[in-house]
Amino acid sequence: MATRGKKYKEAIKLVDRQKRYDNIQEAMEIVKSMTSTKFDASVDVAVRLGVDPRHADQMVRGAVVLPHGIGKTVRVVVFASGEKEKEAREAGADFVGADDLVQKIADGWLDFDKAIATPDMMGKVGRLGRVLGPRGLMPNPKVGTVTTDVARAIKETKAGRVEFRVERAGIIHAPIGRASFDADKLAENFNALMEVLLKLKPATTKGTYVKSVTISSTMSPGVKIDRTLF
Amino acid sequence: MIQVSGLTKYFGPQKIFGDITWQIDRFQRSALVGHNGAGKSTILKIIAGKLEPDGGSVIIPKTMTVGYLPQEITSLDTQPALDLVLSGRQNLLDLEAEIERLQTQVQAHPNDALIAALGEKQHAFETAGGYRLRAEAQSIMASLGFSNDDFGKLTTEFSGGWQMRILLARLLLAKPDLLLLDEPTNHLDIESLAWLESFLGSYPGVLLIVSHDRAFLNHVIDGVAALDDNGLLMFPGNYDHYLEMREALEEQLEKNAEMQRQAIAEKQAFIERFRYKATKAKQVQSRIKQLEKMESVQLLQNRKKIHFHFPTPERVPQILLELRHVSKAYGDNVVYKDLDFRIYRGDKMALVAPNGAGKSTLIKILADVIPFEGERLLSDRVKFVYFAQHQIDALDFKKTLLEEAGDGLPNTITMTMLRSALGAFLFTNEDIDKPVSVLSGGEKNKLALAKLLLRAPNLLLLDEPTNHLDLDSREALEQALIDYPGTIVVISHDRWFIDKVCNKIATIDHGVIDIFDGTYSEHEAFVAAQNAQTESTAVDIETQNGKKKKRIEAAQQREAVKKATKHLADRVKKLEAQSADLEKKIAEMDDELSLPETYKNSARIKELTMAKSTAQKELDDVMENWMMAQEELDEAMKAFE
Numbered sequence: 029m030a031t032r033g034k035k036y037k038e039a040i041k042l043v044d045r046q047k048r049y050d051n052i053q054e055a056m057e058i059v060k061s062m063t064s065t066k067f068d069a070s071v072d073v074a075v076r077l078g079v080d081p082r083h084a085d086q087m088v089r090g091a092v093v094l095p096h097g098i099g100k101t102v103r104v105v106v107f108a109s110g111e112k113e114k115e116a117r118e119a120g121a122d123f124v125g126a127d128d129l130v131q132k133i134a135d136g137w138l139d140f141d142k143a144i145a146t147p148d149m150m151g152k153v154g155r156l157g158r159v160l161g162p163r164g165l166m167p168n169p170k171v172g173t174v175t176t177d178v179a180r181a182i183k184e185t186k187a188g189r190v191e192f193r194v195e196r197a198g199i200i201h202a203p204i205g206r207a208s209f210d211a212d213k214l215a216e217n218f219n220a221l222m223e224v225l226l227k228l229k230p231a232t233t234k235g236t237y238v239k240s241v242t243i244s245s246t247m248s249p250g251v252k253i254d255r256t257l258f
Numbered sequence: 259m260i261q262v263s264g265l266t267k268y269f270g271p272q273k274i275f276g277d278i279t280w281q282i283d284r285f286q287r288s289a290l291v292g293h294n295g296a297g298k299s300t301i302l303k304i305i306a307g308k309l310e311p312d313g314g315s316v317i318i319p320k321t322m323t324v325g326y327l328p329q330e331i332t333s334l335d336t337q338p339a340l341d342l343v344l345s346g347r348q349n350l351l352d353l354e355a356e357i358e359r360l361q362t363q364v365q366a367h368p369n370d371a372l373i374a375a376l377g378e379k380q381h382a383f384e385t386a387g388g389y390r391l392r393a394e395a396q397s398i399m400a401s402l403g404f405s406n407d408d409f410g411k412l413t414t415e416f417s418g419g420w421q422m423r424i425l426l427a428r429l430l431l432a433k434p435d436l437l438l439l440d441e442p443t444n445h446l447d448i449e450s451l452a453w454l455e456s457f458l459g460s461y462p463g464v465l466l467i468v469s470h471d472r473a474f475l476n477h478v479i480d481g482v483a484a485l486d487d488n489g490l491l492m493f494p495g496n497y498d499h500y501l502e503m504r505e506a507l508e509e510q511l512e513k514n515a516e517m518q519r520q521a522i523a524e525k526q527a528f529i530e531r532f533r534y535k536a537t538k539a540k541q542v543q544s545r546i547k548q549l550e551k552m553e554s555v556q557l558l559q560n561r562k563k564i565h566f567h568f569p570t571p572e573r574v575p576q577i578l579l580e581l582r583h584v585s586k587a588y589g590d591n592v593v594y595k596d597l598d599f600r601i602y603r604g605d606k607m608a609l610v611a612p613n614g615a616g617k618s619t620l621i622k623i624l625a626d627v628i629p630f631e632g633e634r635l636l637s638d639r640v641k642f643v644y645f646a647q648h649q650i651d652a653l654d655f656k657k658t659l660l661e662e663a664g665d666g667l668p669n670t671i672t673m674t675m676l677r678s679a680l681g682a683f684l685f686t687n688e689d690i691d692k693p694v695s696v697l698s699g700g701e702k703n704k705l706a707l708a709k710l711l712l713r714a715p716n717l718l719l720l721d722e723p724t725n726h727l728d729l730d731s732r733e734a735l736e737q738a739l740i741d742y743p744g745t746i747v748v749i750s751h752d753r754w755f756i757d758k759v760c761n762k763i764a765t766i767d768h769g770v771i772d773i774f775d776g777t778y779s780e781h782e783a784f785v786a787a788q789n790a791q792t793e794s795t796a797v798d799i800e801t802q803n804g805k806k807k808k809r810i811e812a813a814q815q816r817e818a819v820k821k822a823t824k825h826l827a828d829r830v831k832k833l834e835a836q837s838a839d840l841e842k843k844i845a846e847m848d849d850e851l852s853l854p855e856t857y858k859n860s861a862r863i864k865e866l867t868m869a870k871s872t873a874q875k876e877l878d879d880v881m882e883n884w885m886m887a888q889e890e891l892d893e894a895m896k897a898f899e
Contacts, residue, residue, distance in 0.1 A: 087385055147373050151365030154358055161389025168384070169377030176368070 035064045040249045048254040052218055055243055055251045056211035062248040063207040068099070069246035071207055071214055073221060075200045076239040085232050088200065089193035091171050092224040094217040097188025099206035104185050105129060107145035107153050107167070112178055116144075119179035120186055127152065133159060140165075144173045144181045190221065198239075200225065207245050218243070222258055259283055260305070260322070260436065260464070264314030267300055274300055278314070278490050280483065282436075287458075287465040289475045289497060292485035293728060298468045299329055301485070302438045305466070318436065325434030327426055329441045329468075331418070339416065339424050340409040343395045346432035350388045357383055391431075398427045401453040402446070403613060419445030426454075435463045443471040444725070447613040448751055470729050472497055473754040488556050508558050515555040525549055571716035571744045575637045576603050576825070578717050578745055579624060584632030586619055593619050594769045597632070600821065601717065606739070606746045608756040608778065611766035617749045618647070618721055620766065624747060625719045642717035643710040647725070650702040655695040659685065662694050663709050671712055682738060683708045684731055700726040707735065716744040724752045753778055772813035773820070819895065826891040833884040840877040844870060 032040075039062040049055040056071075063069045079086040106116040109126040116124045122140060123129065130152050143160060145153045145167040153160075153167060160166040167173040171191050175181050192202040204217040222241075229237050238258045242250040265278040274297040282288065290298045303309040305316050306326035318324060325346075335342065344351060360376040387394070396409060402423045408416075413424060422445055429437065443451055455477045458465060469475055475482075475497040482493045482500035491507075493500040525545045532538035581599040585592070593616040601607070601624070609617040622628040625644035626636075636642075654662055664676055680690055683704040697705065703726050711718070718739075724732050732755060739746060739759045750756055756763070757778040765772045765781075774781045788809075847870045856862055 081385075084382060084385070087381070089381065147364045147368035149365065150361040150376065154361035157354075157357075157389060158392060161384065162393060166380070166384070166389070168380045169373045170381045174373060174377070 036247070036249065039064065043249055043251050045249075045252075048252050050254040050257060052215040052253065052257075053211050055253055056214040056218070058251050059214075059243050059245050059248065060207055060211060062251075063245040064248075065207075065246055067246075069207040069248070070098070070100075070203045071205050071209070071243065071245045072201060072203050073218060074242045074244070074250070075222075075225060076241075077194060077198050077200060077225075077233075078236045078239050079194060079198050079230060079233050081194045081196060081198055083232070086230045087194060088225070088228050088230065089170065089191075090224055090228050091189055091191045092202075092221050093184045094188040094190055094204060094220055096205060096209060096213040096217050098190060098203050098217075099188075099209060100203075102142055102185055103140040104142045104144060104182055105133075105140045106178055106182065107143065107149040108178055109146075109149065112146045112176070116178045116182060119182040121178075121182050130156060138163065138165075142173070142185050143167050144175070144178055144185070146176055146178060147174055150174060188217075192221075192225075204243075226258060259319070261317040262301075262305065262314070263317075265301065265304060265311050265316070266313035267297060267304070267309075268312050275485065275489075276313075278485075280490055280492075282464060282466065284464065285462075286481060287461075287479045288467070288481045288483050289479045289500075290466060290468050290483050290485060291497075291500070291729065293730060296485045298485055299440050302326065302440050302466065302468060303328075305436075306438050322436055323432070323434040324436045324438065325429045325432055326438040327422075327429050327440055327442055329444070331421055331425060334413040334421055334424070336412055336414050338410050339404070339413055340392075340395060340399065342413055342424055343399060343427045343431055344391065346395075346428035346430075347391055350383065350386055350391055353379060353383050353386070354388060395427070395431050398430050398457075399424075401450065401457070402427055403450045423450075430457060433461075433463065437461065437463055437465050439465070439467045439469070441469055442467065443469055443474050443751070446751065448610060448753065449612050451751060451753075470724075470727060470732060471752055471754070472729060472732070473752070473757075476754075486558065488558065491558075504558065511555055511557050515557060518552070518555050522549065522552070571641065571714050572639050574603055574639050574716050574745075576828075577601070578603060578637050578640045579642070580633075580635040580637075581623065582633040582635065584623060584630055584634070586616075586623060586628075586630040592769065594623075594630075597769065597771070599771060601745060601747060602824065603745055605762055606760045607748070607762040607764050607773075608760040609747065609749045609764050609766060610756070610778075610781075615766045616769065617766060620771075621719050621721050621747060621749060640717055641713070641715045642719055643713055643715040644719040645707060645710055645721060645723055647721045649706040649710075650699070653694050653702060653706060656693065658691050658693055659697065659705060660690040663690075663705060663712070665709075667709075667712055668714065670714075676712065679708050679712055680705075682734055684734055698726075700728060700731060703727060704731055704735075711738065711742075718742070718744065718746045718748070720746065720748040720750075722749055722751070724750050724755050767810065770810050770814065771817075772810070773817055775820070823891060823894045826887060826894055829887045830884065830891055833880055833887055837877060837880045837884060840873055840880060844873050844877065847873070 042062050043058055049058075059071055077088060079088055081087055103122045104120075105123040105125075106113075106121040107126060107129055108116050108124060113124050113126070121144075125132070126149060133156055138159070143153075143165045147169075150167070157166060169175070172181055172184075190202050190204075192200050194200050202221055204221055205214045209217075226237075236255075238255050241253040241255055241258070243253060244250040260280075260282040262278060262280040262282070265280075266276040267274045278301065290301060292298050300309065303326075304311050305318075306324055307316075308326065308328075357376065357379050360372060360379060364372050364376055383389070399409065400406075404420075404423070404427075413421060416424065426439075426442060429439075442454065446454065451471075451474060455474060458478045465478065467475070467479065477496075479496055481495070482497060484491045484493065484500065484504065493503045495503070525548060529542050529545055529549075532542050535542075577600050579601045581597055584594055584597045584599070586594045599620075609620060611617050619628070621644070623630050623634065625642065626634060627644065627646075654665070657665065659680070660676070663680055664671075664673075667676070677690070685701070685704070689701075694702065694705065703723070707723055723735060727735065732752065736755055736758050739748075746759070748756070748760065760778065761776070763774040763776065763778055763781040765774070774784065776784075847866050850856055851863070851866055851870075856866070
């Protein structure tokens with residue numbers, strides 16, 4: 029049996045483990061109070077969905093732009109050439125390139141958090157599948173990272189665009205901010221995420237869609253939210 | 259769920275099995291067991307759709323994917339090994355090609371429909387684990403013992419055993435819903451086997467395994483389907499549990515059969531007695547009907563258990579065989595350098611190491627069948643036999659089994675002993691007149707073994723003696739070797755077998771031999787404890803290497819201490835045993851002296867008192883010697899600290 033640390037044992041006293049919190053703001057306050065890390069901990073949400081991800085039509089995947097961002101600088105690289113290259117630079121991309129960028133990444137450079145590509149670059153970017161794919165960095169039209177509107181994609185990503193997808197056990201994990209955020213800002217971010225998640229409910233799912241929602245910060249106990257709110 | 263109903267198969271006029279009905283549920287992990295020739299592999303082939311049954315059917319849901327690993331392979335396509343393994347997920351390779359095609363099209367003519375299609379395909383590829391496919395394939399291959407250089411080698415460059423591993427890797431990558439494995443552990447070394455066990459332990463589908471490796475089955479399965487002439491019998495639990503349950507069932511059935519025999523006899527006696535008595539006619543008729551309706555109790559096929567006693571070998575000196583400063587290299591590959599190695603009387607030693615570490619080389623050096631540098635000292639009166647991996651090639655295929663077994667044996671071996679030895683290896687009376695040429699691989703192996711063991715050797719050098727043997731034969735060999743009074747050095751990948759037979763484990767690592775005094779499970783526990791200790795402190799690779807070197811040095815040191823102090827330790831042990839015997843004797847005499855009957859017999863009292871005082875004196879001497887020996891041993895040990 030895993031043993032718990034002192035801080036965790038202290039933190040768990042602050043939360044009622046049996047209660048399902050219906051006041052999001054209150055839940056956020058508790059999460060903030062439980063945080064005892066020396067760094068600015070991230071606040072994360074875990075939502076268990078009533079979907080079977082083994083069926084392709086029940087795969088929940090999407091992205092949401094959080095109104096208050098996630099409090100982290102996102103390093104973006106853009107595969108683009110010509111006009112689009114200029115557009116990307118102006119929009120604040122950290123690195124823009126075409127063949128040179130492909131080569132740089134193929135040589136082992138992976139110092140970025142997100143990759144965006146214009147459709148006309150996909151033939152070249154495709155070659156990086158084995159490098160970017162396993163790290164979840166491969167640009168994909170389905171989540172808006174293969175687009176002609178690179179400026180918007182960069183701005184959204186920088187502003188706090190969070191991608192999520194259901195994992196094997198039917199759970200979505202996503203960050204919604206930092207412990208230093210105000211509780212109301214965290215609550216707004218949370219609501220934005222849940223709104224998108226509900227919109228993505230697959231037509232083929234049966235029974236309850238949102239089975240449980242838990243909010244926690246890095247290394248803290250979880251605070252359970254009343255699922256009937258959704 | 260898989261439904262097997264009324265399955266029947268003939269080979270020529272011979273019925274292999276008939277009317278097999280079996281329902282295999284989701285997530286079931288079963289072993290199919292039975293004696294050689296019962297039709298286990300045939301059933302797997304029929305379920306896999308590789309063979310048509312003569313009767314009955316197998317119903318597998320359409321959505322279920324089936325993967326089958328045959329016992330032997332005929333030929334493989336010539337292509338790089340990694341490519342063949344990847345072809346296990348051909349659907350993903352096709353999807354990858356489709357994505358590449360779409361990416362090129364999107365690049366040339368970007369339009370919304372194409373971009374959306376690309377997104378869908380990419381998403382499907384990612385969800386199915388396409389981006390991790392190559393890494394996963396390489397990881398499986400590495401776990402099965404392939405090196406990085408092997409990935410690109412052509413399949414035809416590998417030996418049969420390695421080709422089987424390639425096929426196994428392909429199957430494990432494909433992760434079919436129903437995985438049928440026929441002898442998957444053949445050709446695997448212990449490390450790969452342990453990995454395969456843990457892999458199958460968390461396998462998400464249905465498993466059906468035919469294997470003769472008891473430890474492997476015990477780890478992986480949760481049910482046993484036992485095939486014999488009466489059909490298929492299901493037992494829950496692992497293989498050990500199956501053996502217990504089967505034994506209990508056999509006993510129960512025998513009791514039932516006995517009760518039935520008695521009931522029949524009673525009824526028949528009644529019928530005979532009152533057959534012609536009109537007043538009892540009704541009761542007689544009723545009993546006749548009862549007899550007609552009675553179904554006879556079917557007994558299970560008997561699992562034979564015969565103990566074979568080896569001819570007692572001649573007593574030999576304490577050190578049977580010694581290697582001094584032995585070096586051996588194959589070209590640039592140095593296997594042993596300046597190796598010192600001893601085999602002591604009573605050792606039952608297993609050589610354990612990954613493939614290619616030099617186990618067979620060592621045993622060949624011990625048997626003096628390959629050239630090497632250095633000294634090999636064989637003590638007087640040591641008569642050894644060497645069982646090579648391909649020992650069956652030495653058999654004369656034209657002779658009958660009995661003729662071949664008796665060929666070249668000393669005159670002291672009588673025909674009864676010969677027949678009893680063959681019986682111990684589960685050859686029946688009908689078998690012994692068969693020509694050697696018609697025996698199966700397993701049977702030839704057993705014959706070669708029986709032949710060697712009958713020569714009354716005092717040292718056995720066995721290289722993979724359990725290959726191709728079915729579980730019953732393995733048990734027979736296991737028992738024979740446990741009872742064997744001589745010395746054994748054996749190479750085997752069957753952990754159960756090693757654990758039962760051996761009392762010393764020699765691990766070989768880069769030409770250094772580390773000898774552990776104890777059984778294989780004790781060795782495993784020791785290694786696990788050591789590893790846990792190592793893992794508990796985070797160390798970088800350099801320190802790791804340093805630790806390894808230190809471990810090797812410590813092992814060498816331990817070995818040196820053991821060698822130098824063995825005679826003392828043995829003496830201490832012997833004296834301890836002597837003192838225990840004497841103490842027991844004295845206690846018995848005390849007991850007798852305290853009996854009232856003894857008091858009436860003055861002669862007996864005198865006799866006992868005398869005997870007691872002699873024994874006491876003897877005990878004092880023994881204790882004194884023991885103390886001295888113990889001190890000597892302690893000092894010798896201290897000298898090495």
